[in-house]
Amino acid sequence: MRAFLRRRLPFGPLFLLLVVAAAFRLWQIGAIPPGLFGDEAVDGLDALDVLAGRGGVFFPANYGREGLHMYLVALSFLLFGVNEFAVRFPSIAAGLITVLMTYWLGRELLRRTDLEGTPVPLLAAGWLATSFWHVHFSRFGVRGVFTPLMTTLAFWAFWRGINRRDWRWLAGAGLALGVNLYFYTAARLVPVFLGLYIAVEWWINGRRGRPSILRRFPGGILAMYGIAGLVFIPLFRYFIQHPGSFTARASEVFVGNPRVNSGNPVMKSFLALFANTLQFFIAGLGDRDWFYNLPGRPVFDLVTGALAIVGVIYLIQRWRRRRYLFLLLWWPIMMIPTFLAVDRIPALPRALGVLPGLYFFPAIGAWQVAQWVESRATPRNRRVALLAALAGPLVFHATVNWWAYFVSWGRSQGAFEAFDGDVVAAAHWLKRHEPDRLAYISADIYRHPSFMLLYEEVPLTEFFEQYDPRLRWFDARQAMLMPPPEGAIYLLGNSAMPDRERLDRLLPVMTPLAIMKSPGGDPGLEVYRVDKGAPPPRTQGLPGQGLPRLIGYGIVGEARPGGTAEVMLYWEVSDPPEDASPVDAPTVQIVVEDARRTPRGIWAGPFPYRYGEWHAGDVVVTWHQVSIGQDAPLGPYTVRVRMDHPGMVEARLSPGGPAPDFPLPQIIPAEFSAGLQLLDIQMRPAIGDPARVIVDLVWRFTRPPEKSYTLFLHLLNEAGELVAQADTIPVAGLFPTDAWPLGEPVRDQIEVALPPGAPAGQYTIALGWYDWRTGERLSLLDEAGQPMTDRIELSITLTP
Known part of the structure; x- marks a missing residue:
């Protein structure tokens, strides 16, 4: 049967x-x-530097990377253009060559052993060819996949x-060892492993009086390392x-x-x-990062793992044989990086050095099982039984990994x-449509390298020097860039998607241009045209000079x-300082103070809109959660805002x-149930903004306040339709009604603005109170104290 296999395999x-x-x-x-990982993109940006004549043996960005991969990506760009496939083509080629070389390595390694002439080399190459692990890194445009390739060539x-008995081949192994060092950090261990193997093999055979590799080929070993x-x-x-x-x-x-x-x-x-x-080996204990694996998935499926154990046992029983010793030492020594680098546990990329040697274990195990099956099969079925025993586990392995990669992980x-x-979808959309107005991109990483590679095609050394004036970057989870008078295109990615309620409040009228679904069914990228944003809830009482400056604010909920x-x-920013780094931002401090001006809550951090995006006149909305101490009194509070920036x-x-x-x-103008009296009301259009109404109010409680109420102010058109509203805890949320002193007047000011596009004309202001917990409104009482309605109505003319 072995002769049959030898005759049919080549x-x-x-x-x-x-x-x-x-x-x-492929x-x-x-x-x-489904996209382009940031590490892939950074290597691509370095490759653009290579094409610009700024290459080197080492690229210091991203913690430093050996540089040969970038030259291969640069060559791929020349062949295919700057795109995702070009970034990954060198990895694809490396993966395919590694599969082929695994076969040839097995042929050379297993000569003069009892496995010579068996299908073990082909089986090992087959397991590597269909391995989820190696397939993924062969389709992943990073340097790691070149370690198995160059290691296989060297071995x-x-x-x-x-x-x-030819030193020239040993010299060629040295060439491969040296080139390997220009790809990936873990490759530094390959010459160490080979040296340790030669030393251990010399010690074992020396003790047994047999000639060792070192003794037989001292010149060749010296040439290899030289x-x-x-x-x-x-x-x-x-x-x-x-x-x-x-x-x-x-x-x-x-x-x-x-x-x-x-x-x-140590631990x-x-x-x-x-x-x-x-x-x-164990399901659930595999690498948990989506970048590298289907989280928790082990390297071996159950069948492959069992065969690998059989193969290891077979080798251990023959460990003194130099070629089997080589396979036994390969795995533990090349696993050393995973024991020393411990920021992620477990970590598949750091174990890439064990490939392809790892897959000789199940290949040897499969051959042992196949021989056992053959010995127990009838002569008539022996050939079929042997082929089934060899092909069955490999077909199972391939099927399981195809489904795991292309269905479970890929989708x-x-x-x-x-x-x-x-971000990749945003780059492609902009390239296809080339909008005629500003494009605002919300992303979790500022000037994301994947976007900068695919859309800007800017080398890494010019990453922050080259600027496209048609683009603005922001993170909509922390800030919202408001549209200019001519409007803007918003590209909102799911990595930095704002809260939907806040988005609707800030940008109430959005025209959808594209909604691209992610594999999970959620929006992956949403593209809108926005002509105008919502006005700030409050604008009064703010410093009006200098840039940057605060032009509006609002407080959501109540301070307690x-x-x-x-x-x-709401900020209006200036141009950035001349000496400012584009990735930096000024510090903002927000302090909530009680009536004695004692700080009761502080938020401090970088302004969530980087200097690199500042343009004089741009309006940015930011929101900040300020925690108030448990020992603080119950209102009233004042909020103090400061930005560490010249002129602010x-x-x-x-x-x-x-x-x-x-x-x-x-005469009391009005009284609501719960003892709330309106003492005074004044209305006026805001200076410089006739579409905004300022309503000044004075209230008091005639009996002890029982709870916190919400004041509503609705702006109605002539048809009685609601066109704008402002629902607020009194004093912008800083003085809840249950904190009001009994009988003492309290001033409040509310602002409401016509929405974009509303016509000039006669409007009605309707205001009243409700319990925000139940939605139940307080009643407006008549002179006899009987309920009449639930609101006060006043007329005003607005001319936006």
């Missing part, structure tokens, strides 16, 4: 295997992965040199000139770093050891979000001890409060 099955490998790496490559040349060292010289010179670069990336995640070791580096390392080992919301599908007040601020004047927000000096009128 071309047909290998060609079929490469077709399958290509299908796994099927739906335009849609899966193939090494064993070919040993088998042929050539590897020569190839490494340019990168070594860079590290000498920039010593911090050699360890910059590794030091951030190293187990000795207190920021990641939880105060116990953390042991935890990483067990977790990274178990991730190969998932998690993968879409991990690969920044919304132990509670949280949401302060909305501090603002105090207090549109009312106790008015003990207010003279009581002889």
